[in-house]
Amino acid sequence: MGTQQTILVVEDNDFVRMQIVTFLQEAGYATLEATDGNAGLDIINGNVALAVVDVRMEPMGGFDFIAMTQFQGYKIPVVLVTGDQDNTMLEKAGTLGVATVLMKPVQKDRLVSMVGRLIKKGGR
Numbered sequence: 001m002g003t004q005q006t007i008l009v010v011e012d013n014d015f016v017r018m019q020i021v022t023f024l025q026e027a028g029y030a031t032l033e034a035t036d037g038n039a040g041l042d043i044i045n046g047n048v049a050l051a052v053v054d055v056r057m058e059p060m061g062g063f064d065f066i067a068m069t070q071f072q073g074y075k076i077p078v079v080l081v082t083g084d085q086d087n088t089m090l091e092k093a094g095t096l097g098v099a100t101v102l103m104k105p106v107q108k109d110r111l112v113s114m115v116g117r118l119i120k121k122g123g124r
Contacts, residue, residue, distance in 0.1 A: 005049045005119055006030040010040035010065060011081065012057040020052055020081070020106055027112040037065030044069060048076055049119050052111070055082040055089060066096045077118040081106060 007029045011017035014035075021031045032048065034040035037060030040051070051069070055062040066078055077099040082089065085103065093101055099118050102110060 004030070006032060006047050007115065008032045008034065008040060008044055008048045008051040010034045010037060010051060010057070010062065011054040012036055013054070016054070016081075016104065016106065020111065023106070023108045023111050024052075024115065026108075027115070029115070036060050037062065037068070040065050041068055041072075044072075044074060046074075048074070049122065050077045050079065050115055052079045052081060052115070055080060055084065063092060063096060066098065070096070077122055079111070079114060079118070 007024050009017055009020050009024070009031055011020060012035050017033060017035070021033060024031050032043050034043055036057040040053070053062040053065055062080060069076070080093050080098045080101045081104060082101060083104040090101060100114055102114065
């Protein structure tokens with residue numbers, strides 16, 4: 001299903017990142033991993049079809065990462081992953097053009113389904 005598509009996973013929690021990466025790889029996607037926004041900026045490239053990004057990370061969190069990728073000219077869909085159900089956070093995600101927000105714990109079926117739809121919609 002996800003053959004040849006590369007997903008960037010930016011998540012500071014090792015267990016959660018490993019879980020998301022495993023879900024995506026089992027679905028046939030290639031993955032790149034980063035432990036925070038700065039590391040994500042270091043490895044993002046034009047072959048990334050989509051990013052799965054945590055909100056709260058140090059030193060650079062998800063919102064700053066998204067803003068910087070947009071500033072650098074990357075136009076990729078972003079799936080924001082969070083444990084917060086804060087309306088302010090959801091509003092900020094909307095203003096940054098986040099494609100969707102998934103609540104933790106991340107469910108494999110929801111993640112893979114959402115990623116597939118967003119990549120298909122993006123034409124990548």
